[in-house]
Amino acid sequence: MTAQAISLNEREAIQKYFGKALEELTIQEFQRIRKELRSKFHPDNFEKFEDDTVREMATERFQHIEGLTEKMEAYFQGELPAQGEGAPVATPASYAFEGMKIEILTTDKDLKYDLFGSFYKWLRLGEQFKIPHTANAYIIMDEDHRGVRIGYSETIRMYLTFGVDDAIEDIVEWFFQRIHGRAMGLLIHGQKIEVDYNAILGAVRKPSLLLA
Numbered sequence: 596m597t598a599q600a601i602s603l604n605e606r607e608a609i610q611k612y613f614g615k616a617l618e619e620l621t622i623q624e625f626q627r628i629r630k631e632l633r634s635k636f637h638p639d640n641f642e643k644f645e646d647d648t649v650r651e652m653a654t655e656r657f658q659h660i661e662g663l664t665e666k667m668e669a670y671f672q673g674e675l676p677a678q679g680e681g682a683p684v685a686t687p688a689s690y691a692f693e694g695m696k697i698e699i700l701t702t703d704k705d706l707k708y709d710l711f712g713s714f715y716k717w718l719r720l721g722e723q724f725k726i727p728h729t730a731n732a733y734i735i736m737d738e739d740h741r742g743v744r745i746g747y748s749e750t751i752r753m754y755l756t757f758g759v760d761d762a763i764e765d766i767v768e769w770f771f772q773r774i775h776g777r778a779m780g781l782l783i784h785g786q787k788i789e790v791d792y793n794a795i796l797g798a799v800r801k802p803s804l805l806l807a
Contacts, residue, residue: 622797
């Protein structure tokens with residue numbers, strides 16, 4: 596069942612509990628604060644109060660927070676746009692970005708060649724590779740690369756470009772499958788990201804969301 600759009604009141608509650616607007620939160624911040632809120636406002640913490648009204652209010656607040664976080668989770672998974680109150684239909688969110696900077700720290704000398712589909716030991720600045728099964732998504736090399744010896748740590752710098760007709764999930768799945776177990780560190784759009792599918796998906800989605 597499709598979740599209802601996030602209302603204006605819910606957006607204000609998100610600002611209150613999470614300290615930021617929904618669009619300003621990273622998925623890592625969301626997960627961390629959600630855990631803190633669940634611990635802080637769990638109804639079990641209020642069982643010591645003899646007043647039934649206090650316990651009922653605590654339960655209602657906890658359920659309200661849980662409902663908010665369910666919608667926020669759907670938003671981060673791309674299943675729910677952040678819309679204001681009064682929107683008649685929850686339309687799918689659109690994403691596009693030109694030149695999203697990605698940096699990969701690795702000791703795997705072949706990783707850059709696997710990413711760019713190259714069988715030779717040289718990659719040049721500006722070289723492009725179209726991501727398979729996408730309409731117009733591609734990565735662009737940000738510097739020259741020679742072959743390096745095994746055990747040598749290097750940073751692969753590139754840019755990701757994609758349009759509204761490209762599915763971010765397909766892009767991230769392709770990218771994650773190639774760097775999983777091979778990348779020691781990852782920066783996306785200037786943020787340090789875990790080498791984890793959901794973390795990468797959230798990091799790509801956040802700056803590429805097109806506001807109506």
